[in-house]
Amino acid sequence: MEAKDQYKTVEHPATGIFRDKGSKFIAYIYPISAETEIKPILLQLKAEHPKARHHCWAYRLGMNTSNYRLNDDGEPSGTAGRPILNSLLSTELTNVFVVVVRYFGGTLLGVPGLINAYKSATIDAIENSNIIEKTENLVYSVRCDYLQLNQVMRIIKESSLVVKSQTFDLECSFLLEVRKALAQELLGKLDQVDQIKIEQL
Known part of the structure; x- marks a missing residue:
């Protein structure tokens, strides 16, 4: 539901x-x-x-x-x-x-x-x-290695997320806003990326 x-x-x-x-x-x-x-x-x-x-x-x-x-x-x-x-x-x-x-x-x-x-x-x-x-939204901080960037960017695009901020370096970081109802689905996708760190703010 x-x-x-x-x-x-x-x-x-x-x-x-x-x-x-x-x-x-x-x-x-x-x-x-x-x-x-x-x-x-x-x-x-x-x-x-x-x-x-x-x-x-x-x-x-x-x-x-x-x-x-x-x-x-x-x-x-x-x-x-x-x-x-x-x-x-x-x-x-x-x-x-x-x-x-x-x-x-x-x-x-x-x-x-x-x-x-x-x-x-x-x-x-x-x-x-x-x-x-x-909609009630949640904000997540997502950090990944540069090697995983393409995977993460694809998930962001597929999920139509609001990107509040992003930095690209050896470690890439994003602040992502997602509808509460879709949060679990998003976390499931992100969890499949190696070396990723996710934190709810």
Whole structure:
């Protein structure tokens, strides 16, 4: 059975908006590939919206549905980060970060109202996004003697691999990117080459 290595994400940042009883909820969605990208985005949005009452957020990374974090930023527990995350789960998006900036309009919305507002703003941002499919890829470092170079080059060509870098010397080295679903097949081919060193990065 082929490994499930395809996922949906957004191609570019996008925004969505929802208004209720004077409160304004502006959702920002970003494609991300690592947790380290979160903080700079959050700081930038806080600088852009200094008068906003809340900056609530959620993100998902990778194919595992448990790799996520969320933050209600002072809203009642479960009324902001969770509906944002649930919107990502229901649309099967991953490698995305959503921040919803709230400007308070003076009227309390109550728990159902808040959940609906954060969900609706997030869905609007998702609908304004260009959703793309990507594959989960693995990167291997491959080293071989110059004598084996032709064999390795043939495998690279047959397997339609992405060559991230290569050096040719007495020892030749490559950084190869391969779809996770095809990794075992590739390793099987490379293992047949003498004097080859393969390492997953």
